[in-house]
Amino acid sequence: MTAFDPDWQTETLAIRAGIDRSQFGEHSEAMYLTSSFVFESAAQAAARFSNQEPGNIYARFTNPTVTAFQERLAALEGAEFCVATASGMAAITSCVMGLLSAGDHIVSSKSLFGSTVQLFSTIFSRFGIETSYVELSDPAAWEAAVRPNTKLFFLETPSNPLTETADIAAIAAVAHRHGALLAVDNCFCTPALQKPLQLGADIVIHSATKYLDGQGRVLGGAVLGQRQLLEPVFAFLRTAGPTLSAFNAWVILKGLETLQLRMDAHSRNALELARWLEAQPQVSRVFYPGLESHPQHELAMRQQRAGGGILTFEVKGGKEAAWRVVDATRLISITANLGDVKSTITHPASTTHGRISPEARAAAGITDGMLRVAVGLESLEDLKADLARGLAL
Known part of the structure; x- marks a missing residue:
């Protein structure tokens, strides 16, 4: 992650985190519109592909502009790692496909965006991932829905469209007691108003299309959490390709400045x-x-x-x-x-x-x-x- 002061406030992080002026000294973030990156030698190419040397390879999974967005949003959420995706729904898809397998079980709030319900009920179910729906605001209902194969709790708070609010800390405690992860869709609040990781959540999901851009211009999404936890999510994105474009990343970066x-x-x-x-x-x-x-x-x-x-x-x-x-x-x-x-x-x-x-x-x-x-x-x-x-x- 590009260096920044961890004591900076949210307003400063939203403007300054993720900037790397080492190449040309740009004051604004650079936009790298390229599909691939050139290597100095065959040995360097091999080292990059084998993860022995950091650096850019192919814009499906490495791009400096996207990296800047990932670093800035991670700084805002207090996360170690961010995986940027093509949309908010791509973020949810990447999270589940990266972390769960056939036979696993999700406990989710009933109060969800309609497309998320469709994703859980009609698409993930075809691949053997079942979902149970419970009352968002009742931690006891979450506890009662847990099965031996429960791997993920998923919720929005405030919810869409009734703005119901979940006790993140209480539901995180239930999830962790049963060895499950808690993912929170933070779309309505953004890190400007709420930071779920500080309240006990393991994963934060964003539709960057919404408030992170703030102008209705482009699509984008993100999954945030600990690096080790999200490595499988990044691996899914690298292979399957639900990638945030460099242009969209640059637009959202500018949106974050006024978040x-x-x-x-x-x-x-x-x-x-x-x-x-x-x-x-x-x-x-x-x-x-x-x-x-x-x-x-x-x-x-x-x-x-x-x-x-x-x-x-x-x-x-x-x-x-x-x-x-x-x-x-x-x-x-x-x-x-x-x-x-x-x-x-x-x-x-x-x-x-x-x-x-x-x-x-x-x-x-x-x-x-x-x-x-x-x-x-x-x-x-x-x-x-x-x-x-x-x-x-």
């Missing part, structure tokens, strides 16, 4: 908008960790620096009323992505969680009247007016 500023601003806007929504007569419930009404508010405020930028609310009148709110927006973008400076809105039951069964949606608490808003950095008065238009119909 702390953006996450603090997203959190302030989301808290005020959540409080405004709670006061609207057409809204039956608002889900946001920063609200005192949130069932895990106290826990969230212990684990997180702030509530984050995602809120979900339930409109009276079910799907028809929820769709009216969506269709009435003129400012907020109708898209299932999140993490941009631009606010977005989606109807989870028919988009992000539309491919899972109605029974699975009901078990996860996702109703037809629910809307998820990723609160951006626009004027709050404009955001309120945009939602009020649809709520008044």
Whole structure:
């Protein structure tokens, strides 16, 4: 890892970690757009391929720009090692394929991004890796689901879309008591607001597509933890190739420079908008960790620096009323992505969680009247007016 001061604060690490000026002295990070790297001799090529000499070989698994991103994100999360991937889903796939085998078992929260549920239930199951789903916030449920072949606990906190919060330390203790690993998807908080490894998790997963970029420009993902633990994950990436491109790595590196500023601003806007929504007569419930009404508010405020930028609310009148709110927006973008400076809105039951069964949606608490808003950095008065238009119909 490129040298940095471990006493630097998050804001400084997000700007300075991972920079290597040894070649040309660039002030900004260099972008290495090449598929392969040239060796000085046959002996050096052999040494690189046999891991006897460090250095770049082929951009599927070694690239200086990607390495800079990996080092910076690892510094932010307090991790020893980072494996960068082509997307957040590629990160989850690489993690499981690298660490688990046929016959192994996963315990996972019911409250997950819809594509993650599909990955666990319909793809990994074809390769003999079974998954049991439990209540995110109940450590006893995690304990009860453990089998002799359980190798991995997997959760999101806050969850998508209900922003449920898990006690990371308590669930980590359960996992470790049974010889399992705990992987935490930290997409909603990022290391600017929450550091799962410090709370006992073994692995952190990111969709860098979201807040780490922050502008909705590129796809990316990452798996972070101890180097020895993640060597099999890197080996999977090296062979299978779900690789982060150098260009995308460079874009996300620039996004990281403003991460702390953006996450603090997203959190302030989301808290005020959540409080405004709670006061609207057409809204039956608002889900946001920063609200005192949130069932895990106290826990969230212990684990997180702030509530984050995602809120979900339930409109009276079910799907028809929820769709009216969506269709009435003129400012907020109708898209299932999140993490941009631009606010977005989606109807989870028919988009992000539309491919899972109605029974699975009901078990996860996702109703037809629910809307998820990723609160951006626009004027709050404009955001309120945009939602009020649809709520008044």
